[in-house]
Amino acid sequence: xxxxxxxxxxxxxxxxxxxxxxxxxxxxxxxxxxxxxxxxxxxxxxxxxxxxxxxxxxxxxxxxxxxxxxxxxxxxxxxxxxxxxxxxxxxxxxxxxxxxxxxxxxxxxxxxxxxxxxxxxxxxxxxxxxxxxxxxxxxxxxxxxxxxxxxxxxxxxxxxxxxxxxxxxxxxxxxxxxxxxxxxxxxxxxxxxxxxxxxxxxxxxxxxxxxxxxxxxxxxxxxxxxxxxxxxxxxxxxxxxxxxxxxxxxxxxxxxxxxxxxxxxxxxxxxxxxxxxxxxxxxxxxxxxxxxxxxxxxxxxxxxxxxxxxxxxxxxxxxxxxxxxxxxxxxxxxxxxxxxx
Amino acid sequence: xxxxxxxxxxxxxxxxxxxxxxxxxxxxxxxxxxxxxxxxxxxxxxxxxxxxxxxxxxxxxxxxxxxxxxxxxxxxxxxxxxxxxxxxxxxxxxxxxxxxxxxxxxxxxxxxxxxxxxxxxxxxxxxxxxxxxxxxxxxxxxxxxxxxxxxxxxxxxxxxxxxxxxxxxxxxxxxxxxxxxxxxxxxxxxxxxxxxxxxxxxxxxxxxxxxxxxxxxxxxxxxxxxxxxxxxxxxxxxxxxxxxxxxxxxxxxxxxxxxxxxxxxxxxxxxxxxxxxxxxxxxxxxxxxxxxxxxxxxxxxxxxxxxxxxxxxxxxxxxxxxxxxxxxxxxxxxxxxxxxxxxxxxxxxxxxxxxxxxxxxxxxxxxxxxxxxxxxxxxxxxxxxxxxxxxxxxxxxxxxxx
Numbered sequence: 001x002x003x004x005x006x007x008x009x010x011x012x013x014x015x016x017x018x019x020x021x022x023x024x025x026x027x028x029x030x031x032x033x034x035x036x037x038x039x040x041x042x043x044x045x046x047x048x049x050x051x052x053x054x055x056x057x058x059x060x061x062x063x064x065x066x067x068x069x070x071x072x073x074x075x076x077x078x079x080x081x082x083x084x085x086x087x088x089x090x091x092x093x094x095x096x097x098x099x100x101x102x103x104x105x106x107x108x109x110x111x112x113x114x115x116x117x118x119x120x121x122x123x124x125x126x127x128x129x130x131x132x133x134x135x136x137x138x139x140x141x142x143x144x145x146x147x148x149x150x151x152x153x154x155x156x157x158x159x160x161x162x163x164x165x166x167x168x169x170x171x172x173x174x175x176x177x178x179x180x181x182x183x184x185x186x187x188x189x190x191x192x193x194x195x196x197x198x199x200x201x202x203x204x205x206x207x208x209x210x211x212x213x214x215x216x217x218x219x220x221x222x223x224x225x226x227x228x229x230x231x232x233x234x235x236x237x238x239x240x241x242x243x244x245x246x247x248x249x250x251x252x253x254x255x256x257x258x259x260x261x262x263x264x265x266x267x268x269x270x271x272x273x274x275x276x277x278x279x280x281x282x283x284x285x286x287x288x289x290x291x292x293x294x295x296x297x298x299x300x301x302x303x304x305x306x307x308x309x310x311x312x313x314x315x316x317x318x319x320x321x322x323x324x325x326x327x328x329x330x331x332x333x334x335x336x337x338x339x340x341x
Numbered sequence: 342x343x344x345x346x347x348x349x350x351x352x353x354x355x356x357x358x359x360x361x362x363x364x365x366x367x368x369x370x371x372x373x374x375x376x377x378x379x380x381x382x383x384x385x386x387x388x389x390x391x392x393x394x395x396x397x398x399x400x401x402x403x404x405x406x407x408x409x410x411x412x413x414x415x416x417x418x419x420x421x422x423x424x425x426x427x428x429x430x431x432x433x434x435x436x437x438x439x440x441x442x443x444x445x446x447x448x449x450x451x452x453x454x455x456x457x458x459x460x461x462x463x464x465x466x467x468x469x470x471x472x473x474x475x476x477x478x479x480x481x482x483x484x485x486x487x488x489x490x491x492x493x494x495x496x497x498x499x500x501x502x503x504x505x506x507x508x509x510x511x512x513x514x515x516x517x518x519x520x521x522x523x524x525x526x527x528x529x530x531x532x533x534x535x536x537x538x539x540x541x542x543x544x545x546x547x548x549x550x551x552x553x554x555x556x557x558x559x560x561x562x563x564x565x566x567x568x569x570x571x572x573x574x575x576x577x578x579x580x581x582x583x584x585x586x587x588x589x590x591x592x593x594x595x596x597x598x599x600x601x602x603x604x605x606x607x608x609x610x611x612x613x614x615x616x617x618x619x620x621x622x623x624x625x626x627x628x629x630x631x632x633x634x635x636x637x638x639x640x641x642x643x644x645x646x647x648x649x650x651x652x653x654x655x656x657x658x659x660x661x662x663x664x665x666x667x668x669x670x671x672x673x674x675x676x677x678x679x680x681x682x683x684x685x686x687x688x689x690x691x692x693x694x695x696x697x698x699x700x701x702x703x704x705x706x707x708x709x710x711x712x713x714x715x716x717x718x719x720x721x722x723x724x725x726x727x728x729x730x731x732x733x734x735x736x737x738x739x740x741x742x743x
Binding site: 048 | 404405408425426427429430433434435453454455456457458459460461467470518519520521523543567568569571572577628630637670687693696697698699700701702704705709712713715716718719723727734735738739740741
């Protein structure tokens with residue numbers, strides 16, 4: 001293809017990527033080094049609010065933002081360097097906790113608490129998603145041609161459900177005396193409260209995520225299974241390879257690149273775990289890094305929000321994903337170079 | 342189906358604009374409002390719609406939209422619904438207007454109690470008050486020979502007796518959901534113990550004996566609650582009551598009506614209202630109000646029409662038609678049994694919610710930080726110290742602390 005044609009085809013998407021990905025990213029990066037805040041003055045204010053029969057009036061000193069002639073709040077933006085990152089990471093408290101050798105103290109710092117859960121969540125769901133995905137793909141592949149369509153459709157259903165809605169449904173099934181908790185209580189003959197402690201919530205979250213994402217892995221692997229070299233399989237069969245050996249030495253190596261692909265997508269997605277925290281309203285027990293960013297961004301009733309810390313936290317999430325992807329990217333790079341040589 | 346729904350909605354809005362039979366005047370200025378979405382606001386905005394040319398937006402996320410929407414010029418909404426705390430950002434930004442001249446012109450029927458005054462100027466018209474107070478199952482307390490509890494210790498003693506009798510799943514209910522609800526529980530108890538949230542210069546001052554006591558009261562209550570208390574919000578506690586699973590709770594007055602709603606409740610007529618339990622100084626509750634504000638960024642003609650429509654929304658006819666939907670401040674309201682708890686709590690001297698910019702931050706960090714104490718991850722002093730540290734970080738970023 002001529003370069004000009006190529007450029008003409010690529011330009012629109014390049015422009016969109018710059019506009020919607022690169023530019024916001026740069027903007028967030030810059031914001032994480034600055035703090036914008038209103039200028040306050042301290043004034044005596046008398047406030048009267050209704051009681052039942054008469055009003056209660058109190059006079060207090062209050063901080064009130066200064067306003068310019070146009071009535072806009074006067075704000076100033078100051079460069080704070082890495083202060084917002086320090087506010088999120090709280091290195092002093094972390095260091096003190098490590099010196100005291102107290103895991104609980106480390107876990108009482110929001111960021112590290114969130115990081116602990118996010119990593120556990122990501123690394124435990126990854127093998128489960130790959131395993132379940134492969135299992136479903138093999139089932140579909142071995143299903144009789146006549147029922148294959150319906151089987152694919154049914155196994156894809158969990159993936160179609162909107163994540164927050166799915167999480168909420170699981171929440172309602174298990175919350176209080178929800179149907180499934182009630183069934184478990186009846187079966188085990190004991191009182192069960194799934195949302196009363198962290199570990200049961202974490203298990204529910206992971207089960208939900210595996211249930212939700214495995215169909216995606218399955219459909220990718222199923223596509224890969226269609227291209228397995230039948231000659232290799234037949235020769236393996238003649239050599240006396242068992243079903244397991246054929247899977248282990250012929251099918252899985254063939255699916256290798258797809259496994260790397262699914263792993264990368266899953267690492268990126270699950271490191272940003274968020275729907276589960278909101279859907280299960282688990283923030284009393286378990287929080288994730290993405291939820292932390294969201295919490296910084298949510299204004300309180302007086303309208304304050306922590307944009308700078310949210311930006312810092314978002315950048316740290318990106319860094320985290322990048323670090324997690326390094327081993328997989330290196331593998332892909334090696335294969336790529338090997339393929340050329 | 343969508344087309345049908347749209348047609349229905351269209352027909353309804355036409356019907357709404359066409360029927361200004363019960364409004365004293367015919368409104369010809371297009372107006373719209375942004376308010377919270379609970380029952381009382383529905384009643385009020387429905388009454389406003391009778392004047393015609395009026396669109397109501399009932400939105401539980403109104404507080405996230407209101408500051409930006411009112412800052413636009415012209416403002417995206419002419420009429421706003423606020424509470425103590427949600428008025429703060431609007432007042433700070435100067436996007437709501439003083440109402441004194443309009444009150445003089447069209448507001449003769451308003452009671453002095455309804456005028457929310459900041460430095461002598463009226464900025465909002467309150468329509469109802471709300472607070473958390475004791476709701477209890479009269480039948481259970483009578484059967485077990487328990488007097489209506491008036492202090493925390495009596496609540497706990499009653500809970501112990503109810504637990505022993507085993508008549509309900511959990512003796513107590515509580516709006517302890519992490520976040521705003523849990524923060525509000527601490528605010529109630531801390532003010533009940535006579536605590537103050539701030540020292541000079543917006544510095545936090547909650548790490549003290551009153552703070553520890555407030556936490557201890559909360560923890561003692563949780564022993565008698567559903568173990569999933571960290572996910573239970575007002576609606577959940579209301580349902581626990583309606584399904585006969587709990588016997589006592591400190592719950593919002595605005596939820597009282599639901600106890601006698603035969604369509605939802607299995608305990609119609611059994612739940613009675615009393616004052617919030619006394620702390621060391623005052624009842625463990627805060628008084629909230631909900632009311633109407635008008636945007637700065639609109640013409641005086643629009644403001645004139647908006648105020649008249651708003652007055653139609655909070656008139657005596659509306660109250661008479663919706664007497665039990667809230668504890669109204671409006672002329673014509675007849676407090677029934679359901680309002681007894683809210684009134685007793687106020688009569689016992691409950692404090693108004695101390696809304697301010699710093700308090701917004703404090704409420705958030707309290708809501709996020711207290712769970713660690715209740716789950717046993719931290720002791721009381723560490724919890725309060727960590728909450729203070731989180732407050733200082735956020736307040737510095739907001740420019741409230743140097």
